[in-house]
Structures are given as structure tokens and as C-alpha cells.
Amino acid sequence: MKNTPEFIKRDGMIASAExxxxxxxxxxxxxxxxxxxxxxxxxxxxxxxxxxGHDIVAIKAESKWGTGVLQQLSADLQQMFPNEKGFSYRNxxxxxxxYLFYYEEFTKWHQAGAKLPNSKxxxxxxxLLQQPTTEVSSPNHQQLADELQMPENFALVxxxxxxxxxxxxxxLDEALFYIDQVIAGNWSRSRLEDEIKSDLYARQGKxxxxxxxTLELPQQQLAQEILKDPLDFNFLHLQKGYNEWELEExxxxxxxxxxxxxxxxFSYVGRQMELQxxxxxxxxxxLIFYHIPQHRYVVVELKAxxxxxxxxxxLNFYVTAVDExxxxxxxxxxxGLIICKSKDKTVVExxxxxxxxxxxxxxxxxxxxxxxxxxxxxxxxxxxDTVKQIETQDEEDx
Numbered sequence: 001m002k003n004t005p006e007f008i009k010r011d012g013m014i015a016s017a018e019x020x021x022x023x024x025x026x027x028x029x030x031x032x033x034x035x036x037x038x039x040x041x042x043x044x045x046x047x048x049x050x051x052x053g054h055d056i057v058a059i060k061a062e063s064k065w066g067t068g069v070l071q072q073l074s075a076d077l078q079q080m081f082p083n084e085k086g087f088s089y090r091n092x093x094x095x096x097x098x099y100l101f102y103y104e105e106f107t108k109w110h111q112a113g114a115k116l117p118n119s120k121x122x123x124x125x126x127x128l129l130q131q132p133t134t135e136v137s138s139p140n141h142q143q144l145a146d147e148l149q150m151p152e153n154f155a156l157v158x159x160x161x162x163x164x165x166x167x168x169x170x171x172l173d174e175a176l177f178y179i180d181q182v183i184a185g186n187w188s189r190s191r192l193e194d195e196i197k198s199d200l201y202a203r204q205g206k207x208x209x210x211x212x213x214t215l216e217l218p219q220q221q222l223a224q225e226i227l228k229d230p231l232d233f234n235f236l237h238l239q240k241g242y243n244e245w246e247l248e249e250x251x252x253x254x255x256x257x258x259x260x261x262x263x264x265x266f267s268y269v270g271r272q273m274e275l276q277x278x279x280x281x282x283x284x285x286x287l288i289f290y291h292i293p294q295h296r297y298v299v300v301e302l303k304a305x306x307x308x309x310x311x312x313x314x315l316n317f318y319v320t321a322v323d324e325x326x327x328x329x330x331x332x333x334x335x336g337l338i339i340c341k342s343k344d345k346t347v348v349e350x351x352x353x354x355x356x357x358x359x360x361x362x363x364x365x366x367x368x369x370x371x372x373x374x375x376x377x378x379x380x381x382x383x384x385d386t387v388k389q390i391e392t393q394d395e396e397d398x
Contacts, residue, residue, distance in 0.1 A: 043155035045086070046162070050150040052092075053099025070096070086159075094163050103148060105172040156183045164193055174201045185264045203228040204263075207337065208345060209360035210352040215333065222294055223335050226263055229362035231339060233261070236366060244304045248286055251302070265293040275321055285318040288326075297322045297334040307343035307361055309351040319357040333357075339364055 055061070061069050070092050077087040154162070161182055169175035178201065182192055207227035211220045235257045236250045251258045252271050259266050269288040276282050287300040299318045303311060315336040322334045336359040348361045 039155060042158060046155055046159060047150060049086075049095045049159070050099055050154075053095045054148065056096045057100055057103055094167075098162055098166050101166045101169075101175070102172070106148065153179065153183060158189070160189055161187075161192055164189060164196065168193075168196045169201075177201045177204075181264075191260075198232040200228070203230060203232075207360040207362040208343070208348045208352070209358065210355055211335075211358050211360070214356065214358040219332060223296070223358060224360075226265070226291055226294065226298075227337060227360045227362060228261075228263065231261055231362055231364040233364045233366040235261070238366065242304060244302055247304050248302050251287070259289075262289065265291050266298070267292055269297070275318075275325075283318070283321075285321075288322065294332055295330060296332040297326060299334060299336045301336070301338050303338060303340040305341055307338065307340045307348055307351075309347060311338050311340070312351040312355055312359060312361075315359055316355050316357045319359065323357075335360065337362060 056070070061073075065072075071089050074087055074089040074092050077092075078084075081087065157165075157179055165175050165178045165182075169178065178192065178196065181187065181195070181200070185191075187195070205225045205227060206229040207224075208229070209224060209227065211223050215223055233247075233251070235254060236247075238246060238250055242250075248271070255268050259268060267290045269290050271287050272284040273288060274282060274284060285299055286302050289298045289300065290296070291298055299315065299322055301311065301315050301318070315338055319334050319336040327334055334357075336357060338359070338361045340361065340363055343361055343363055352359055352361070
């Protein structure tokens with residue numbers, strides 16, 4: 001190797017924009033191949049875990065060989081495969097729990113004789129048995145244990161995500177909801193755990209709206225799905241007695257976290273955008289977003305008080321303005337969302353009943369900050385350190 005700088009000659013090579021573009025394409029294709037390789041490895045591992053869970057359940061291993069069989073199995077597998085992770089006693093119990101969760105839910109459905117062709121259980125049954133939804137059979141329990149297969153989309157979800165989902169979900173529908181959300185949003189495990197902790201499943205699409213009357217199918221359901229109730233604003237730190245301006249300021253300051261809470265696909269457009277009318281009047285809608293997948297504007301009004309009927313009239317005006325001035329060709333109708341501290345369901349429903357624009361009303365959750373003593377802060381830090389130690393140990397076990 002020479003000790004002096006020099007240019008490397010590329011005889012016969014003429015660099016061009018076309019070459020650079022081709023190189024960029026190769027880079028993208030290679031990264032995609034890497035992702036596919038990771039997915040294949042994850043799929044193979046999950047298929048093995050599913051088969052292991054199936055064996056434990058189908059042969060009733062603990063009844064046949066005693067309650068200590070899983071511990072012995074863990075020790076034997078670790079001895080046979082010393083360099084492989086995933087054979088700890090803790091993880092084998094999760095493997096059993098993972099398979100058993102779906103097996104038991106499907107068994108309950110089968111026992112109840114559910115025949116609804118469009119139900120989530122029927123669709124899951126088709127996936128688990130690898131059959132078209134029109135041909136889902138009614139196998140006996142032994143057939144279930146023999147034929148139940150891992151749904152293909154499960155391979156797109158990392159193992160530790162699966163563990164978090166079955167550990168926290170209270171129903172099959174909830175588990176499948178989080179499976180779909182992880183795949184659609186490419187969620188990290190910390191994001192998944194935060195959403196489960198905030199009970200996203202129970203909040204998604206729960207805002208009170210007039211969409212059934214103001215939007216055509218299938219726009220009604222699509223628009224409804226993007227509105228949560230309540231919204232989790234606990235990432236804010238507001239002193240007790242805050243006002244609407246302080247709430248808005250805090251949300252804009254934390255706009256990235258706010259967008260995450262609103263949900264997948266929201267893009268921030270502007271705050272307090274000045275709307276000048278020909279007569280000289282000026283108005284300032286609080287926040288405007290654009291939902292990219294649904295191609296629609298979403299106008300948000302923030303209220304740090306309980307919902308009042310007059311809020312709906314003002315937001316109706318703002319949504320009309322956005323439709324008239326900002327909505328482009330190909331955009332779907334804009335919707336409005338009032339986010340308030342609390343609401344009375346009847347007051348909201350009556351207020352929206354004769355409104356012509358699609359509006360919704362949701363509340364928010366916010367833990368107001370109060371002055372804490374040094375002792376309380378120290379105690380909180382100790383608890384946080386303890387939780388981190390436990391999580392670290394859990395990571396090593398899986």
C-alpha cells in the first residue's frame with residue numbers, strides 16, 4: 001500500500017447519472033433481500049415454536065410425564081443445542097402459552113358452533129386450518145390438535161412481539177388486532193407495549209361521530225377507524241389548571257408523539273392557519289392534519305373543558321372551509337374532530353345530529369403534573385431502575 005494519496009483509475013468506466021441510479025436500485029434490492037432473509041429466519045423459528053407448542057398440548061406432555069417435564073425439556077434442548085437461544089424454561093413456557101392461546105380460543109368457537117362466515121373467528125379458523133373461508137370444517141378436538149397451523153401473517157411478527165401480545169391480550173380479537181397493527185405500522189416492541197398499555201384496542205374507532213349519516217359506504221368505517229377515544233396525552237407535562245393554548249402549545253411541541261397517538265398515516269399540516277373571509281373576519285382553526293392512506297384532511301379543535309354544543313357549529317364551519325379551499329382532486333371529504341376534556345354522550349349525539357359535515361368528538365387522558373418532593377422523585381427513580389433490571393433479565397431468558 002502506498003503512503004501517498006492517489007486517484008484510483010477506472011479504465012473503461014464512464015460514470016453517469018444512469019449508473020448512479022442503477023447502483024441505488026441495487027442497494028435497495030439488496031436491502032429488500034436482507035429483509036426477506038430475516039423474515040424467512042423468523043418464519044422458520046416461529047414454525048418450530050408452533051410445532052413444539054402443538055406437541056406439548058397434543059400429547060398432554062405434563063399429564064403424561066409430570067409437571068417438571070418442561071424444565072427437563074429445556075435442559076435437554078440446551079444440552080443438545082448449546083449455542084442456540086430460545087430453549088430456556090421461561091421461553092418454552094411462552095411457546096406453550098402462545099400455541100395454547102389460539103388453540104383454546106378456536107376450540108371455544110368450535111364448541112359454540114359458530115357459523116358466521118364473516119366473523120373474525122371464522123376467518124382465523126380458515127387461517128389456522130389453512131382452508132378457504134367457505135370450506136372451514138368442524139373437526140373434533142383431536143383433529144384440531146393435529147391440523148391447527150400457524151397463520152402465514154404470524155411470520156411477519158417477531159417472537160418477542162408475539163409474547164407481549166398473548167401475555168397482555170384479553171381476547172382473540174384483541175390479539176389479532178395487535179398482530180395487524182404491528183404488521184401495518186412496522187411497530188417496534190416498545191411501541192407495541194406502549195399501545196397495549198394505553199389500551200389502543202379498546203380506544204380505536206370509539207369516538208362518537210355522525211359518519212353514518214354524513215359519509216357514504218365504505219368511507220364511514222374507514223373514517224371511524226382513525227378516531228380514538230380517549231386519546232392518551234400522558235406524554236405531556238402540564239401543570240394543574242392549564243388552558244387550551246397551553247394544551248395546544250404542548251401538543252405542537254411534541255408533534256411527533258402526538259402524531260403517533262393519532263395513529264398510522266397522519267401528517268401534520270399546520271397550526272392556527274389564518275382563514276380570512278371577504279368581509280374582513282379572520283378565523284384560526286387549531287390544528288389541521290392530512291391522513292395519507294385515506295386521502296383526507298382532518299381538522300382538530302382542542303378544548304380543555306367539557307364538550308359544549310356550540311363547539312360542533314364552529315368545527316362544521318372549519319371543515320367546510322378546508323373542503324372549499326384545500327381539498328384537492330382525488331381527496332375524500334374532510335372530517336373534523338373535537339378533542340375535549342370530557343363529554344356527555346347524549347349532548348354530543350344531539351349536537352351532531354343535524355350537522356352536515358362529518359364530525360367526531362373524543363376525549364383525552366392527561367395526568368396533570370403536581371409538585372413532587374425530592375423523596376418521591378428518588379423513590380420513582382429506584383422503581384424505574386428495578387423495572388429496568390427485571391426487563392434486562394427477561395431479555396436474557398428469551
